[in-house]
Amino acid sequence: MTTQTAPCPECEADVRIPAGAMQNELISCPDCGAELEILNLNPLELALAPDVEEDWGE
Numbered sequence: 001m002t003t004q005t006a007p008c009p010e011c012e013a014d015v016r017i018p019a020g021a022m023q024n025e026l027i028s029c030p031d032c033g034a035e036l037e038i039l040n041l042n043p044l045e046l047a048l049a050p051d052v053e054e055d056w057g058e
């Protein structure tokens, strides 16, 4: 099995997708630290995960 990589949507660094990663899984970019969501595994597609803000609600 080959290690898959996809470009980070934030900084375009190659982000390694862990073996056995699932769709909708969250990973973080090792380069810029952005939280990324695996939108699609085939073809591999990453998107920035929605920000979890402290001021959410209340």
Ligand SMILES: [Zn+2]
Binding pocket: 008, 009, 010, 011, 012, 013, 029, 030, 031, 032, 033, 034
């Ligand atoms: Zn990045």
